[in-house]
Amino acid sequence: MSDPLSYWVETDIYDKLIPEDDCVETLKRLSTEYNIVFATKSTPGHMASKEEFLNRNFPFHSGIVHTENKELISADYFIDDFDQYCQMIHEGRPEAKILFKRTKANMHQTVANTVSVCNWRDIDVYFT
Numbered sequence: 001m002s003d004p005l006s007y008w009v010e011t012d013i014y015d016k017l018i019p020e021d022d023c024v025e026t027l028k029r030l031s032t033e034y035n036i037v038f039a040t041k042s043t044p045g046h047m048a049s050k051e052e053f054l055n056r057n058f059p060f061h062s063g064i065v066h067t068e069n070k071e072l073i074s075a076d077y078f079i080d081d082f083d084q085y086c087q088m089i090h091e092g093r094p095e096a097k098i099l100f101k102r103t104k105a106n107m108h109q110t111v112a113n114t115v116s117v118c119n120w121r122d123i124d125v126y127f128t
Contacts, residue, residue: 011045014053022120028060030127034077035062039070041085079123086111099123 027036038061042050047066054064065073070085071092078089081101089098090113100106100114101123110116117123 008043009045012049013046014049017053019057020120022124024057026120026124027058029124031060031062033127036060037063037065037073037075039065039067039073039075039078041068042066079117081106083109083111086114090114099126 030036036058038054038058040050051064054061067073068085069088070078070080071088073093075093075096077097077099078086078093079099079101080086080089081103083100083106086098086100089096090111094113098111098114099117100111102116102118115126117126
């Protein structure tokens with residue numbers, strides 16, 4: 001029986017992924033008004049693959065920060081799908097607007113002080 005989490009040891013994990021529907025278009029539109037910076041937690045073995053994925057699909061971004069301390073980043077808006085990061089961001093940056101992106105893994109979670117969004121169209125509508 002194979003380990004269902006074995007994909008996490010693959011160094012090319014992000015080479016096989018494609019962005020979610022409407023993600024590229026939404027972020028590209030937002031990049032005309034905002035600096036798009038990816039704040040992401042990465043394991044050392046995944047950093048190169050993740051950066052290649054982000055650079056390939058979002059060439060308009062303004063930067064990539066590898067950290068699990070996202071609350072230290074000065075930003076007006078955050079979009080995240082991990083409840084604990086959303087809470088940490090709120091505690092460290094209470095003035096920031098936080099969009100909690102719903103996924104299959106977190107659909108039953110609620111995070112105080114966030115705007116819940118289901119998909120990238122919801123995010124696009126939030127900013128229009």
